[in-house]
Amino acid sequence: MLPRFLVKSLIHPLHERLRGRSTHTFCKLYMDHDRGSVAELQAWHERCLTEHLQHAQVRVSWYRERVRAVQSPADLANFPLLDKSMVRSAGQQLAAEGFDLPLIPLATGGSSGEPLRFWSDARRESSQLAIKLRARAWFGLHAGHRETDLWGSPIELAAHARMRKLSAWMLGVRLLPAFALQDSTMAKFRHWLSSGRTDFVYGYASALARYARYLLQHGERLELGGPKLVISTAEVLLDADRADIVKAMGAPVANEFGCRDGGLVAHECPRGSLHVMHDAVHVEILRPDGSATALGESGELVLTNLWARGYPMIRYRTGDRAAWSKQACSCGLPHPVLSAIEGRMTDSLVRDDGARVHGLALIYILREQPGVQRFRCTQRRDRSLLVEVEAAETTDRPALELLLRRGVAKVLGSSTRVECCFTATLVPLASGKHRFILCEIPEEAGS
Numbered sequence: 373m374l375p376r377f378l379v380k381s382l383i384h385p386l387h388e389r390l391r392g393r394s395t396h397t398f399c400k401l402y403m404d405h406d407r408g409s410v411a412e413l414q415a416w417h418e419r420c421l422t423e424h425l426q427h428a429q430v431r432v433s434w435y436r437e438r439v440r441a442v443q444s445p446a447d448l449a450n451f452p453l454l455d456k457s458m459v460r461s462a463g464q465q466l467a468a469e470g471f472d473l474p475l476i477p478l479a480t481g482g483s484s485g486e487p488l489r490f491w492s493d494a495r496r497e498s499s500q501l502a503i504k505l506r507a508r509a510w511f512g513l514h515a516g517h518r519e520t521d522l523w524g525s526p527i528e529l530a531a532h533a534r535m536r537k538l539s540a541w542m543l544g545v546r547l548l549p550a551f552a553l554q555d556s557t558m559a560k561f562r563h564w565l566s567s568g569r570t571d572f573v574y575g576y577a578s579a580l581a582r583y584a585r586y587l588l589q590h591g592e593r594l595e596l597g598g599p600k601l602v603i604s605t606a607e608v609l610l611d612a613d614r615a616d617i618v619k620a621m622g623a624p625v626a627n628e629f630g631c632r633d634g635g636l637v638a639h640e641c642p643r644g645s646l647h648v649m650h651d652a653v654h655v656e657i658l659r660p661d662g663s664a665t666a667l668g669e670s671g672e673l674v675l676t677n678l679w680a681r682g683y684p685m686i687r688y689r690t691g692d693r694a695a696w697s698k699q700a701c702s703c704g705l706p707h708p709v710l711s712a713i714e715g716r717m718t719d720s721l722v723r724d725d726g727a728r729v730h731g732l733a734l735i736y737i738l739r740e741q742p743g744v745q746r747f748r749c750t751q752r753r754d755r756s757l758l759v760e761v762e763a764a765e766t767t768d769r770p771a772l773e774l775l776l777r778r779g780v781a782k783v784l785g786s787s788t789r790v791e792c793c794f795t796a797t798l799v800p801l802a803s804g805k806h807r808f809i810l811c812e813i814p815e816e817a818g819s
């Protein structure tokens with residue numbers, strides 16, 4: 373591994389520049405905001421929001437047809453709330469005309485059970501990376517500190533293996549699969565973490581919790597030489613899971629909250645408050661009638677990414693619920709604070725050989741299939757899998773079913789029985805509406 377100072381001052385800035393990203397320019401801006409006052413940040417936020425809305429109204433045909441000229445941040449109320457089905461049918465009409473950067477196609481939304489294809493650009497990506505770097509700086513970590521990621525599907529990791537390995541090695545990042553939750557993988561993780569070569573760990577909340585419980589079962593506590601911080605992302609972090617992670621890894625846990633399609637929304641500070649990234653996103657929390665909630669009142673989280681200029685998704689309905697905190701944080705950061713998030717949760721599933729697999733491994737298969745609008749996977753006690761799919765009218769269902777069966781066989785093994793059920797409208801569950809991968813097999817029966 374390269375020395376930390378070399379990665380921080382030379383390799384990381386060069387890596388970002390070669391990828392066409394202005395990450396370090398954003399980092400400087402964001403860190404200046406962190407040192408400024410609430411009033412200064414609010415003034416900057418309002419200017420940036422107005423500029424973004426004006427850009428969308430002038431340069432994006434979909435908005436030009438629906439919204440009149442923008443004068444101030446208050447004009448945001450004239451923009452319609454945007455859900456995934458609207459983005460899907462708008463397609464390229466949401467792309468900015470004459471935009472100065474190439475658009476980058478992305479697919480996401482799997483963890484919300486509703487896949488979506490949308491477009492990003494290098495500036496939006498730079499902002500996203502800079503937000504992560506700034507939040508890590510709150511804990512004294514910077515580019516070059518050694519990171520272990522519990523991330524990605526085995527398929528995704530294999531596809532970019534060579535390039536990823538090289539760039540990860542240069543940047544001090546170690547990638548471990550988050551989806552294969554068998555003992556052999558976790559034993560490697562235990563060995564790696566106790567070797568003292570990791571400054572912090574980053575991964576899915578449920579995968580971190582599972583690894584933590586494995587460490588505890590083996591009597592391992594990583595106090596000396598273990599990571600200094602664990603960052604949990606992509607799913608709801610349960611209190612019990614947080615306690616297990618702290619106990620096993622001997623490090624504080626910071627929660628990161630966001631979504632690929634909307635952007636990184638908030639990050640916990642060292643005092644445990646979830647600060648909204650007020651210089652990168654505009655957050656609204658709304659009641660069913662569209663009015664803003666009071667402090668402490670739970671509502672729908674609606675998001676505007678201020679740097680999604682190539683493909684603006686304004687007032688985007690994330691499907692998550694949240695509440696504004698009644699109390700400011702004592703850490704001195706000028707960003708507003710969320711008190712609660714009701715987001716996504718994912719169960720782990722059981723392979724035909726009995727090993728546990730992270731539920732998100734299935735999402736990677738479902739979200740890639742054109743025509744899939746919503747889905748829910750339920751593994752029954754007999755290990756068979758029910759895949760319920762809401763698909764477009766025009767979808768070739770037999771062909772889609774064949775692809776899904778093949779994909780499931782790769783993740784859960786070829787002897788797993790699969791039942792595909794197509795429906796015009798997937799009815800949400802009365803309880804657990806944020807759960808799209810469910811497992812009815814008790815934990816101890818799997819692994």
Ligand SMILES: [Zn+2]
Pocket residue numbers: 641642643644645647701702703704705
């Ligand atoms: Zn704080």
